[in-house]
Amino acid sequence: MQQPTTSPPAFHVMIKPRGAICNLDCAYCFFLTKENLYPDSQFRMSLDLLEDYTHQYIAAQRVPEVTFAWQGGEPTLMGLDFLRAAVRSQQQYQKPGMRIHNALQTNGTLLDDEWAQFFKEHGFLIGISIDGPHCFHDAYRTDKAGRPTLDRVLAGVEFLKKHGVDYNLLACVNALNASHPVEVYRFLRDDVGARFIQFIPIVERDNDTGYQEGTTVTGRTVSGQQYGDFLIGVFDEWVRRDVGRVFVQIFDVALAAWSGHRPGLCVFEETCGTALAMEHNGDVYACDHFVEPRYKLGNMQEIPLVELAGSPPQRAFGLAKRDALPKFCRDCAVRFVCNGGCPKNRILTTPDGEPGLNYLCDGYKAFFTHINQPMQFMAAELRAQRPPANIMLVLARQDAALQQKFAHVGRNDPCPCGSGRKFKHCHGHRK
Ligand code: SF4
Numbered sequence: 039m040q041q042p043t044t045s046p047p048a049f050h051v052m053i054k055p056r057g058a059i060c061n062l063d064c065a066y067c068f069f070l071t072k073e074n075l076y077p078d079s080q081f082r083m084s085l086d087l088l089e090d091y092t093h094q095y096i097a098a099q100r101v102p103e104v105t106f107a108w109q110g111g112e113p114t115l116m117g118l119d120f121l122r123a124a125v126r127s128q129q130q131y132q133k134p135g136m137r138i139h140n141a142l143q144t145n146g147t148l149l150d151d152e153w154a155q156f157f158k159e160h161g162f163l164i165g166i167s168i169d170g171p172h173c174f175h176d177a178y179r180t181d182k183a184g185r186p187t188l189d190r191v192l193a194g195v196e197f198l199k200k201h202g203v204d205y206n207l208l209a210c211v212n213a214l215n216a217s218h219p220v221e222v223y224r225f226l227r228d229d230v231g232a233r234f235i236q237f238i239p240i241v242e243r244d245n246d247t248g249y250q251e252g253t254t255v256t257g258r259t260v261s262g263q264q265y266g267d268f269l270i271g272v273f274d275e276w277v278r279r280d281v282g283r284v285f286v287q288i289f290d291v292a293l294a295a296w297s298g299h300r301p302g303l304c305v306f307e308e309t310c311g312t313a314l315a316m317e318h319n320g321d322v323y324a325c326d327h328f329v330e331p332r333y334k335l336g337n338m339q340e341i342p343l344v345e346l347a348g349s350p351p352q353r354a355f356g357l358a359k360r361d362a363l364p365k366f367c368r369d370c371a372v373r374f375v376c377n378g379g380c381p382k383n384r385i386l387t388t389p390d391g392e393p394g395l396n397y398l399c400d401g402y403k404a405f406f407t408h409i410n411q412p413m414q415f416m417a418a419e420l421r422a423q424r425p426p427a428n429i430m431l432v433l434a435r436q437d438a439a440l441q442q443k444f445a446h447v448g449r450n451d452p453c454p455c456g457s458g459r460k461f462k463h464c465h466g467h468r469k
């Protein structure tokens with residue numbers, strides 16, 4: 039297939055083989071309403087389309103590694119035979135020297151030995167959504183009958199562990215769990231045994247369409263300050279105990295940025311537009327978060343996928359992330375890592391009246407400022423080809439020295455940590 043010169047050398051597509059159909063009914067799921075886009079559909083990707091997609095997707099990539107990303111809705115509702123057919127197609131169209139990966143995001147409730155064996159055999163990376171212990175997870179993540187789901191999710195994780203499947207956990211940070219960062223993090227780390235964790239902020243527009251429009255948000259939405267405090271709480275625990283042992287996506291992104299590399303996650307990249315989404319019928323959209331008529335690029339059975347990915351509207355979509363950045367962001371000290379965040383959340387106005395400021399700005403700024411020193415240290419260790427985990431020794435020494443000073447401090451004295459606050463309102467309070 040001849041590729042247009044404007045097509046990106048590599049791009050991702052989130053495939054929705056079952057569309058928005060799911061066996062659960064999570065309160066803040068942004069995708070369930072997408073069912074309304076296809077009123078008469080059976081929501082099942084055909085095997086012909088699967089093969090066509092696999093062929094086109096592989097042919098379009100000008101890089102040696104290719105990842106197939108399965109999502110929903112709930113992709114396991116397609117059944118295992120569908121994914122077996124997917125793997126067969128991948129093997130059929132694989133180019134010489136090309137490595138093919140599969141990543142599947144699931145709620146985990148339908149997994150069993152057979153699924154886990156299949157994932158292990160074909161090296162799938164599985165993403166599982168867990169928002170924390172029962173009191174947090176079960177509040178919003180319920181099934182169609184309103185019943186809690188955490189126990190079923192954890193049973194699914196056990197199948198993955200039993201068969202040695204690689205998995206990561208995705209926790210949504212929302213208005214409910216945001217004030218409990220350490221509790222959530224320790225649950226994921228210690229009780230579930232996660233080594234790879236993503237914290238996704240819930241910013242949910244309050245409208246009837248489910249589209250990215252309007253500027254009000256629902257009560258489940260995490261505020262910028264809450265999100266920043268949450269990330270700081272997790273970071274302070276992680277940086278003292280878990281560097282090199284537990285991998286938190288936004289911390290990895292930050293370390294890459296502080297090391298002078300690209301963040302590697304679209305949300306924090308300067309531009310985006312190379313993470314498309316494809317519905318069960320081959321309709322391709324600009325992004326998973328913009329599956330709505332205005333952002334439909336076309337159907338890949340009518341227009342080749344590679345042309346859709348390199349089309350002028352898609353390039354404009356990706357460049358707008360940078361070009362629409364307000365001056366407030368362009369002048370910001372942490373822009374090199376933040377880049378204004380995801381456009382879907384840019385619903386605020388800057389203090390000088392410019393639109394396009396991220397709803398989470400307060401949190402991003404507080405978090406990225408808070409981690410500046412340890413990130414500088416870890417980046418320097420990396421440059422010197424030493425492990426970033428050395429930060430834990432440095433902080434342990436600092437903490438021990440502070441503890442010695444604390445022993446003789448009065449509650450109303452200035453805190454020895456240098457924060458400028460009274461001891462009782464700072465480390466004395468925490469102690
Ligand atoms: S709109 Fe947001 S989620 Fe979509 S590709 Fe751009 S940064 Fe990523």
Ligand code: SF4
Pocket residue numbers: 366367368370371372373376377378379395396398399400402403
């Ligand atoms: S922290 Fe706020 S001002 Fe700075 S780049 Fe991010 S969104 Fe913009």
